[in-house]
Amino acid sequence: MNNKLLLSLVALVLSLVVAGAYFLDKHHISAAGELGPGSQSEGIAPLAPASGELAAVAAPEAEPERKAVQDAAPPPVGKVVRKQSRLPKDVCWVEGRIVFPAKLPSDAGDVEVTARGRRFGGKNDPRREYAVGVSREGRFRVAFSSSTRRGWIDVEGRYLYMAEKLSLKMSELPPEVVVEPKLGGVARGRLKAPPGEQWNDETVAGGKVTLSKWSGGRWAKTVPLEPGGSFEITAVPPSTSYNLSVHTALWMEHEESGVTVKSGEVTELEGQVAKGAKVRGKIVGRAGEPLAEVSVELMCDPTEGSWHHQTVQTEADGVFLFRGVVPGEVVLTATAQGSLAVKKELGLLREGDVRGGVTIELDQGRSISGIVRWGDGTPAGDAWVTIEQDKDARTIAMMIGKKDSQRTAADGSFTISGLEDTICVVRASSRAVLSADKKRSEEARAKGRRGLLRRRGSTHRIKLEDIQPGTTGLILVLEPGDRVTGKAVDDLGEPISRFLISAEPQTGGPSTLDKDDGFQRIVITLDGSFAVDGLRDGAWVLSAHADDHASSEKVVITSPGAGEVEFVLPRHGRVHGIVRGPGGDPVSGANVQMEAAAEGEPQTIEIMYGNWGGKATTDGEGRFEAKDIAPGRKAVYATSEDFGQGLPSYITVEPGATLEGVALRLRSPAGILGQVHGAVGQVARREITIRGQDGVNHRETVTSDSSGRFEVEGLSPGKYRLQLQAPEEPEGRVAGSGLVQAYVSSSREDLYQNAIQFVVLEEGDRERVVLGAPLSNPVQVSGRVTSAGEPVPGHQVHCTSEVDRSRNRATVVTDSEGQYSLTVAGQGSYIFRIGSGRNTTESTHELSQATCRIDFELPAGSFSGSLLGAGGEAIEKGNLKLVRYQDTAGEAVPQKARAVSSASDGSFEFEYIEPGRYFLRASDSPRWAWNQDHGEDLGAVLIDDLVFAEGESRSGFEVQLEIGGLVTGTVLGADGQGLSGAKLKLTTSSGHELSSRRTSRSDWSGGFSISGVGPGTYFLQAQKNGVKSQAQKVHISSSSEVSVQLVLDTE
Known part of the structure; x- marks a missing residue:
């Protein structure tokens, strides 16, 4: 071959390569115009094979298309949008097509399809995904690893998104894989830098922008912050309740709520970041x-x-x-x-x-050191030692006390520092070494190998309480504990080979056990048998759990002498069905939910912030397969972004069975077209909250536009509550008072400032709602608030209708002369409360005219003092409730608690109290309060027989809380078995309830535990379904624990 001919051939090959690259680059969606299903593009060759049918095949090695992909050349359909390295020979190709929405915006851009399955190269190749662009006709071809049994396909473009990834079972592929992405929107914007600052490489570096929502299903997407403070978030599902969060490394986080994104539209956002x-x-x-x-x-x-x-x-x-x-x-x-x-x-x-x-x-503080030994006296190297104590300074990770832990050295020694001067609980644990494992390890070491020592024997533990910081030479001797043996089988009696045993101390059991003594153990066996050791003496609750099975029932055992236990774990079932829309057409991408439903009980589906998560998602034909369903009666229903939530259907799932033919129906979505009435003043950018009522799960906040309009779409049929929130700079603020009129505008007193409306939506409804409209039958109420003849300025006056408490109410603040004026809707009986929070004076008045005057003379009495801890320290944000139960004549009166919180110096004050006999409840702040550092579990107290005369003012009263005690025990039914759901009530000798910081009820086994009980003598009683047990007298001292057994005959 001569040189000229060779050069000509080379030129021809290069020309073909360039032409081919240009040709392939035309196989993606162009931004030149709108595209829809069936759009044609001039110059694009038909796909091969011409039939369009697809097969999931392992292409023969000689196949040119497959060879091209292996050589990292573009595949014949679409284009590779990420660099794909060489694929293995046995990949599985899948072709399909995308059904585009009816109309795409002109700036739709490229569309990308991503296939995800098992790793292409097994353990040595972490790649799971293969991504390609989509041709103008919507055709694509993607690769899965040949070992993939179930894969997923995702589609994303500038506007297109998938509500749920399309799941493909590789052994049951349909004749054609059809993907129907939804049309979303775009959120973009530019943020201003703080005053005096500017965007540059340093201020932008590490910045990120997150758009998220909870209502209608959790969704979030994060993108990096671009130069100049700009950002763009694509493929956003339409919603009116997004939250925007901007994080920068140098400045404050910027947040904005109520962001609306609409299908096919670009939402422009702006804001300014604060420096902080x-x-x-x-x-x-x-x-x-x-x-x-x-x-x-x-x-x-x-x-x-x-x-x-x-x-x-x-x-x-x-x-x-x-x-x-x-x-x-x-x-x-x-x-x-x-x-x-x-x-x-x-x-x-x-x-x-x-x-x-x-x-x-920082200071090392106190320490505890010692040695851990086995029962034979030999050192226990590599054992875990844990020390627990309450600590004054607590971080988020240390809210309820920190555990300091350490492994022992080879000689069993340990030293743990960083301890405070409070008593500690010291635990140690280790698994024993089997003699055979020890022998193998010694032989390996003798041959110069590592000889790792495996610990596969029984677990030994020890727990020592009331150990003082500073202790040295502490000896912890590990004890084997008791052993429980048994078997785990399924509902057919067949043994289960792999399961988990959970052991938890029984609530209300012996004081030697607490929740930290609990543990879990994985069991692998051929015949279902197990042996769990390391049980300390006491009452234990055991249960078993395994994949593809429902959990066993809980079993209570007593150690020592636990004996044999058999766990039955019913096999999971499956449910197959179809979800249809209101017109009967199958719905793809619908979310199928299931909840346990007791026989004969009405079912209310309640999932926080709407439907997120679920048991299954429908495919392109509306069909679903829900797996891992625990046997029993279920309420099953479907949700979808495009339709209203369906009503639940009731099914019964049998162990190991597949229930076929479950048909679910979605309802037509409803909507609300709203308007903020101009009479309220500011109508633009007003926040409106929408909450579902009577079992409807929906919570959303929207913002009105410049004209006061707002819109809510995609609502399930049912009842909703709409509330217009106060503007960011509300009118009616009283200088120096710190209080704001919550419901009535000071400039136009005949209007609601926070209007509330209820609407009931039927399928397909679009209800029109006006918020803040003038009252049709207003009643104006005015007057003066005084005490001992002197005006009371800056005090809230609450007025609530006894008939329509949720909507017909108003709140204003008294001026410097104690004057107030408010407007309510219509005549009738109203409750007036003077004060704020739960520290109010209450009375009822009849409003029978269009204009009424009501003056309030508050009692002149007062009661103040300090709330102190066990060491005399001030307690901030402690809870104090003053309750009047008798008048001056000794007659009983309806009890109403007036509540206040103690200030940073521990001080508290009750104002305007009536004469009579009171009792005072006091407790410290909740343990979860991050800024409270009492470091002790202080007990609640009740101080009785506080008598106040007319106009009496009492000050300097000190309330000191001591370290609390613990009341545990069991509630038994008439049959002697534990009774669940019984309410426990602690009262004083005068019959007043102590009201611990939470209501205590017996658990499934009848056990209960009441913590934070102040020192004193009380009467404990159980109650359920109107039946009460006999009251038992209990005496609590500081840091003590009392165990009680109550019998409740509910038959």
């Missing part, structure tokens, strides 16, 4: 040396919004830095392994503040 405050400091040891890798947590009680939390680690020089701190009261807590947690209050930080030079010194 900055905190810089250093963590050092006692000698002043810098400490690295110390965790520093910042907690902020902000001046506006919800609490704020950040955590950073110190650098090598001990320095830490917080940026973008929300203005408010700031507290730092530093924690490090082996050191005490140290808390430092920084006080109030404002926007732009820079707080530097913060130094926190």
Whole structure:
């Protein structure tokens, strides 16, 4: 072959390559115009095979198309949008087509199909996905690993999204894979930098923008922040209740609620990021040396919004830095392994503040050291030692006390520091080494190999209580504990080979056990038999769990002497069915939910914030397969973004069976067209909350447009409550009072400022609602609030209709002369409350004219004092309730609690109290309150027989809380078995209920536990279905525990 001919052939090949690349590049959706189903593109060749039928095949090696893909060339359908490295020979090809929405926006751009299955190269190749572009006709061809049994296909474009990925069973592929993505929207915007700042590489770096929602199903998408503070989030499902969150590394987080995204539209957003405050400091040891890798947590009680939390680690020089701190009261807590947690209050930080030079010194605190040994006296190396104690300084991770743990050295020794001066619980545990494993390990080491020692023997444990920090030479001897044996079988009696045993101390059992003694054990066996050891003496609740089976019933055993236990785990069932729309057409992408439904009981489906998660999703033909269904009666229903939630159908699932032919129907969605009435003043950007009522699960917030209009779509039929929220800068604020008129505008007193409406929607309804319209039959009420003849300024006056409490109500604030004026809807009986929260004076009045005057003379009495802890320290945000139960003549009166919280110095005050006899309940703040550091479980107290004369003012009253006690026990029925759901009530000798911080009920086994009981003598009683047990007298002292058994005859 001569050189000219060779050059000509090379040129021809290069021309074909360029032409082919150009040709393939035309196989994706263009942004030139709108495209829909069946759109044609000039110059695109027909697909091969011409029939369009697809097969999932392992293409022969000689096949040119497959060879091209292996060589990383574009596949014949669409284009590879991500670089695909060489694929294995035995991939499985799947072709299909996309049914586009009827109309796509002109800027739709490219569409991408992603296939996900098992790894292409097994364990050595982590790739699971194969992504390609889509041709103009919607055709695509993707690859799965040949080992894939079930794969998933996802579609995403600028506007297109999949509500649920399409699931494909590779052994049962349909003749044609059809994918129907939905038409979503785009949210984009640009944020302004804080005043005096600008966007640059440093301020943008690490920034991210998240759009999320809860209503109608959890959805979230995060994208990086682009230069100049811009962002664009594509393929967003339409909704009116999105939250936008912008995070930057240097400035405050920016949030915006009520963002609306519509199908086929671009939502433009804007906002300005605030700089926030900055905190810089250093963590050092006692000698002043810098400490690295110390965790520093910042907690902020902000001046506006919800609490704020950040955590950073110190650098090598001990320095830490917080940026973008929300203005408010700031507290730092530093924690490090082996050191005490140290808390430092920084006080109030404002926007732009820079707080530097913060130094926190860590101290190792107290320590406990000792040795862990086996029962024969040999050291127990590599055993776990855990120490528990309540700690004053608590971070989010230490809310309920921190556990410090450590493995023992080879000689069994341990030292754990960072302890406070409070008593500790010390635990140690280890699994024994079987003699055969020990022998194999020794032989391997003799041959120069590692000889790892496997611990497969029984678990040995030890627990020591009331150990003082500073203890040295503590000896912990591991004990084998008791053993329970048994068998796990399914409903047919067949043994289960792999399952999990859960062991938990019984509630109300012996005091030697607590929840931290519980454990779980995985069992692998051929005949279903098991042996669980390490049970300490006491009452235990055991249960078994296994894949593809429902959990066993719980069994109560007593150790020692547990004996044999048999667990029966019924096999899961399956449910096959179809979901249809209101017109009878199958619905793809519908979510199928199931809930347990007791026989004869009405079923109310309640899933927080709507339908998220579920048992199955329908395919392109509306069919679903729900697996892993526990046997029993179920309520099954379907939800979909395009339709209203369907009514539940009731089915019974049998163990191991497949229930066929379940048909579910979705209902036509309803909507609300709303308008904020101009009479309220501001109509633009007003927030409206929509909440479902009477079993309808929906919660959403929308924002009105510039003309006051708002719209809510996709609602399930049912009842809804709409409420117009107060504007960000409401009228009616009283200078210095800090109180805002909640419902009535001060400028137009004949209008609601927070209007409430209820609507009942039928299938397909589009209800029109006006919020804030003038009252049709207004009644104006005015008057003056005084005490001892003097005006009471800045006090709230609440007025609520006894007939329509949810809507017909108003709240205003008295002016400097104690005057008030409000408007309600219509004449009738109204309840007036003077005060705020639960610290109010209440009376009922009849409004019989269009204009009424009602003056209020508040009692002149008052009661103030301090709430103190066991050591005399002030308790902040403690709960105090003052209850009047007799008048001055000794006659009983309806009890009504007036509640206040103690201030930062522990002080409290009840104002305007009537003469009579009272009792006072007091307890400290909830244990979950992050900023409360009492470090003790203080008990609630009840102080009785507080008598106040007319106009009496009592001050300086000290309420001291002692460390509380614990009341545990069991409620038994007439048959001697544990009785669940019984309410436990602790009362004083005068019959007043202590009201612990939560209502206690007996659990499934009849056990109960009431914590936080202050020292004293009480009477304990159980009650269920109107039947009460005999009251038993119990005496509680500080830190004590009392166990009681109650018998309740409910027959």
